[in-house]
Amino acid sequence: MMKFSCEKALLQNAINVAARAVAPKSSIPALEGLLLHAADGVLTVSGYNMQTGIRTKISADVTEGGELVLNARLFGDIVRKMPDDVVVFQADEKNLVRLRCGDADFSILGLGAADYPELPEVEDEFSITIQQTLLRSMIQETAFAVSNNESRPVHTGALFEVGDKQLTMVAVDGFRLAIRREKLERIDGGIFSFVAPGSALNEVEKICEDTEDPACITLGRRHILFEVGGTELICRRLEGEFLDYKNAVPRKNPISVVADTKAMIQSIDRVSVMISDKLKSPVRCLFDHDKVYFSAKTGNGEAKDVCPISGEGGGLEIGFNNRYLMEALRYAPAEQVRIELNTGVSPAVIVPTEGDEDRFLYMVLPVRLKAAD
Numbered sequence: 001m002m003k004f005s006c007e008k009a010l011l012q013n014a015i016n017v018a019a020r021a022v023a024p025k026s027s028i029p030a031l032e033g034l035l036l037h038a039a040d041g042v043l044t045v046s047g048y049n050m051q052t053g054i055r056t057k058i059s060a061d062v063t064e065g066g067e068l069v070l071n072a073r074l075f076g077d078i079v080r081k082m083p084d085d086v087v088v089f090q091a092d093e094k095n096l097v098r099l100r101c102g103d104a105d106f107s108i109l110g111l112g113a114a115d116y117p118e119l120p121e122v123e124d125e126f127s128i129t130i131q132q133t134l135l136r137s138m139i140q141e142t143a144f145a146v147s148n149n150e151s152r153p154v155h156t157g158a159l160f161e162v163g164d165k166q167l168t169m170v171a172v173d174g175f176r177l178a179i180r181r182e183k184l185e186r187i188d189g190g191i192f193s194f195v196a197p198g199s200a201l202n203e204v205e206k207i208c209e210d211t212e213d214p215a216c217i218t219l220g221r222r223h224i225l226f227e228v229g230g231t232e233l234i235c236r237r238l239e240g241e242f243l244d245y246k247n248a249v250p251r252k253n254p255i256s257v258v259a260d261t262k263a264m265i266q267s268i269d270r271v272s273v274m275i276s277d278k279l280k281s282p283v284r285c286l287f288d289h290d291k292v293y294f295s296a297k298t299g300n301g302e303a304k305d306v307c308p309i310s311g312e313g314g315g316l317e318i319g320f321n322n323r324y325l326m327e328a329l330r331y332a333p334a335e336q337v338r339i340e341l342n343t344g345v346s347p348a349v350i351v352p353t354e355g356d357e358d359r360f361l362y363m364v365l366p367v368r369l370k371a372a373d
Contacts, residue, residue, distance in 0.1 A: 002066030002091040004038045008082050008101055010058045014045040015076045017231055020203050021047035021054040022072040030115040033069040037113075038062045038089075046119060047072065052200045053119040054207075056231040067113040068095050078106050119234055122220035126189030128162055130182070132215045132228055136208035138169050138180045139201050141331045141360065146198035147173035154240030157198055160217070163191035170245050171198070176324050177245060177363040178331070185214070194219050195242055200226075200235035207231050249349060249363055253340035257287060257311030258353055261337055264292075265329050267307035271296040272322040274303045282367035283322045287313025287341060296322070309339075318344045319369040328362035344369070 015034065023031045026049070035046040043060040046053065068091055079087065083102035091097045095110040139158075147155040159170040165187065169180045207228045208215060218225040219237075226233040268283055271294045275281050279298035286293040289312050295304045318341065328350050329337065340349040350362040 001064050001093055002036075002038055002068060003064040003089065004043055004060040004062040005086050005088045006043060006058060006060035008079065008084055008087050010060075011043075011087050012076075012079050014043070014056045014058045015072070015079055017056045017207060018045040018047040018054045019072045019076055020206070021049055021052045021233070023049040028115070028117070030069050030111055031117070032071060032073075033111060033116070034072045034075060035067065035069050035113060035116045036089075037067040039065040046116075048117060048119055050117070051197070051236060052203065053234040054203065054231065055119065055234075058230065066091065068097070069111040069113055069116050070097065070108065074108060078108070120220075120223045122218055122223045122225040122234060124218055125220060126162070126187075126192040127216055127218040128167060128184055128188070129186040129214045129216050130167060130184055131212045132208040133210050133212060134182055135215045135217075136205050136210070137333065138167070138182060139205040139208075141333055142169045142171040142178040142180050143198055143201050143205070144327050144331055145171040145173055145176050145178035145362075146201075147171075148198075149174070152240070154195055154238050154242050157195040157238040158201055159193060159195050159242045159245075161193040162187060163193075170242070172243050172245065172248075175321065175365050176328060177243075177248065177361075178328070179245065179249075179361040180333075181358050181360070189219075192219060194224060195238040195240070196224050197235055197238055200224075200233060204228070204233055207233060249361065250342065250346060251340070251349065253342045253346070253349060255287065255312070255314055255316055255341040257292070257309045257313055257339050257341075258336055259292070259307065259309045259339055261329050261332055261335055264307050264309075265326055267292075267294050267305040268322055268326050268329075270294075270305045271303040272326070274298045274300045275322055276300065282319035282369060283325065284369055285318050285320065287316045287318070289313065313341070316341055316344065317369065318348070319367040320348070320364055321367055324364050328364050332362060333360060 037044040046055040085102045088100045097110050099106045161168040171178045204226045216227040274296045281298045284295045336353045347363045347365050
């Protein structure tokens, strides 16, 4: 038995959030569902796919507490199509559920909550608190470089390093590296580090709002808990040896130029018109005095563009994957960046122009250029 009522918009939002962790297809029918738990004026909606679990709470008028599981897709579709009003939810002892809202009336069959696996408990060993908006931007500005190659599972996540009142996030995929740092408000438990799966971080980014309200990250022995507002996301830690990123980045580069981020993205974007999945080609970059010449040549044709920079490029010619170079620039949280270069086969390092030296660093490996056409 279970009975509650709540606002349709609140319920729909809770379903949308928790359903992100529901397995679309599973040999355990309960895992294709959402666990609803009603008690003491609170409705908790949970989704879990054995890797990531999301639990979110909303206020509800609970007349009879209880819990059961409903198919996530069907329940979500029903609530989404209901009029904007108060949803009345009633379940009997056979898990037959009646949903009413305005003139709409649905009856569906649920499953007993006993079949639903428990979400892991996360022991509170270490934790940090950070503003939601900051966590969201840090994930956005590193997660694009997370690897999707399963042969090195630890690199399919991002490294979080906590120490000295700051958080460092690192992602690497063999072709590029992204590092972001921010000061922290609160650290409990001293210096620690962990690797969180990229797939879970994408969900954390969606749950975080553009607000200075806190998000709390708690590290357990095997799991990580992200608490954002009334929502909790629990995911497994990735084990393994993460790249020693401090020694992977060459910083004694003889060439250093400053570029307007937007202008350089637009130049690369223009010459990328010639590049497609079928006709791949690196973007050829010639760094000269106060200018960089971009070009791309494929069976489609040839494109050239010039982007103003400040500094001396010394005539260095180097090739890059257009997407990797463009993404590094696009996610760099600055209107101007410094690009450090060495040789045509050394990585490019993209850092802030001044002051915030430690705030971000992107590294992109070059692509070998064939002899000039």
